[in-house]
Amino acid sequence: MSASIIDGNAIREEILSELKSEIAQFQGRKPNVVFIRVGEDPASVSYVRKKEKTATQIGMNAALEVYPESISEGELLGHVGRLNGDGAVDGILVQAPLPKHIDEQRVFNSVSAEKDVDGFNASNIGRILQDDNSRFVSCTPAGIIELLTRSRIETRGAHAVIVGRSQIVGKPIAQLLLQRAEWGNATVTVCHSATRDLSAITKQADILIAAIGSAEFIKGDMLKPGAVVIDVGINRISDSTSKKGYRLVGDVEFGSASQIASKITPVPGGVGPMTVAMLMANTVKAYKLKRGL
Ligand code: GUN
Numbered sequence: 001m002s003a004s005i006i007d008g009n010a011i012r013e014e015i016l017s018e019l020k021s022e023i024a025q026f027q028g029r030k031p032n033v034v035f036i037r038v039g040e041d042p043a044s045v046s047y048v049r050k051k052e053k054t055a056t057q058i059g060m061n062a063a064l065e066v067y068p069e070s071i072s073e074g075e076l077l078g079h080v081g082r083l084n085g086d087g088a089v090d091g092i093l094v095q096a097p098l099p100k101h102i103d104e105q106r107v108f109n110s111v112s113a114e115k116d117v118d119g120f121n122a123s124n125i126g127r128i129l130q131d132d133n134s135r136f137v138s139c140t141p142a143g144i145i146e147l148l149t150r151s152r153i154e155t156r157g158a159h160a161v162i163v164g165r166s167q168i169v170g171k172p173i174a175q176l177l178l179q180r181a182e183w184g185n186a187t188v189t190v191c192h193s194a195t196r197d198l199s200a201i202t203k204q205a206d207i208l209i210a211a212i213g214s215a216e217f218i219k220g221d222m223l224k225p226g227a228v229v230i231d232v233g234i235n236r237i238s239d240s241t242s243k244k245g246y247r248l249v250g251d252v253e254f255g256s257a258s259q260i261a262s263k264i265t266p267v268p269g270g271v272g273p274m275t276v277a278m279l280m281a282n283t284v285k286a287y288k289l290k291r292g293l
Contacts, residue, residue: 003229003261006151008143012273015146019280020058031287032061033091033117033279034083038076038102039069044095051093054276060283073102077110084112090290091117091283114289117282120168128175134289136282141173143274144209144230145183151263153228156185159204163218163251164211165192169232173209198222210251220256229257229264232271 023030033055035048048064055062065079076098083092092115098104108120116124119138127135137145148155160177164170170190177186191201199222202208207228210218215235223229233251250267258264265271287293 003258003264006147006228006230006263006265006270008147008265008270008273011147011150012277014150015274015277015281016054016058019277019284022284023059026287026293029088030059030061031090031283032063032088033093033283034063034065034089036065036067036076036079036083036092036094038067038071038095038098041097044097048095051276051279054280055283058280060280069099071099071102073106076102076107080107080110084110084115089115090286091115093118093279115286117279117286119172119282125167125172128172128179131179131181133179133181136285137176137278138168138172139275139278139282140169140211140232140271141176142278142281143271144173144232145176146274146278147230147265147271148207148228149183153207153263155183155207158186158206159189160186160207160209161189161191161202161205162209162211163191163198163202164209164213164232165190166211169211173211177207212251214251215249216251216253218252218257220253220258220260223257223260225260226262227260229261230271231265231267234267234272 035051037044037048052062052064083089092111094107096104098107109122111121113121113123116136119136124135128137155177162170162174174188174190177184177188189201191198202222203224205224205227208223209230211232213233215237229252231250231252235249236246237249238245239247248268
């Protein structure tokens with residue numbers, strides 16, 4: 001292996017410890033985040049538990065509201081409205097996925113822009129296009145930017161190729177890398193399922209960001225030697241040698257890619273750990289904005 005590892009766990013700990021010191025300095029009430037979970041999807045239960053635990057570990061208040069799968073969209077919007085109006089709540093996060101009878105986008109857009117620590121509200125997404133970072137960038141793209149900047153990876157003039165055009169990763173990370181900012185000024189190409197001759201494009205990438213949702217899709221021979229590889233994928237593949245019967249792999253085939261890349265994020269332990277840290281950072285930001293700090 002020639003690539004060095006970009007260690008998401010270590011960078012997450014660095015960020016959480018910075019936030020913890022900052023929170024300790026706040027006078028009076030601490031930052032307060034409320035999670036809404038609908039139903040008992042095991043992955044959502046585990047994600048939200050992790051978010052709550054991390055929030056309390058760094059000295060914030062966290063509350064969880066759980067509603068049944070049968071809740072109507074109107075009722076759920078009513079709960080978000082109540083939290084929007086509650087002066088003691090800084091951040092609101094409605095955990096996805098929501099049941100099929102609820103319009104997820106409508107719910108995300110109903111979260112007050114000032115409390116949208118998930119960065120999923122249309123007005124906060126729009127601000128990214130205006131190079132306005134005074135509000136909230138959603139947690140996965142914000143985490144990727146932190147990994148790049150804290151690993152001192154030069155984005156200015158670099159060709160960043162993003163594979164995947166999702167609302168929560170591909171599109172916002174493309175915009176952030178385009179911004180006139182210390183983490184931006186890249187030349188950005190976004191590839192997707194209709195892209196022709198994908199490897200001809202990925203081979204030009206100085207920075208390759210894989211957010212496809214397909215296990216080990218990007219192979220080493222699709223990379224430019226020395227590329228920086230950021231793997232956003234988290235895929236379960238069956239593995240009879242593991243106790244759980246599966247193991248986690250990214251959207252990049254780590255074995256072959258790490259022979260060609262100069263730096264690479266592992267799965268697990270790369271982008272994943274960053275998302276919770278960025279949610280905490282967004283909540284602290286919401287608290288400070290409200291208090292004019
Ligand atoms: N489900 C999986 N990831 C996320 C996330 O970042 N935010 C929300 N609200 N739901 C999710």
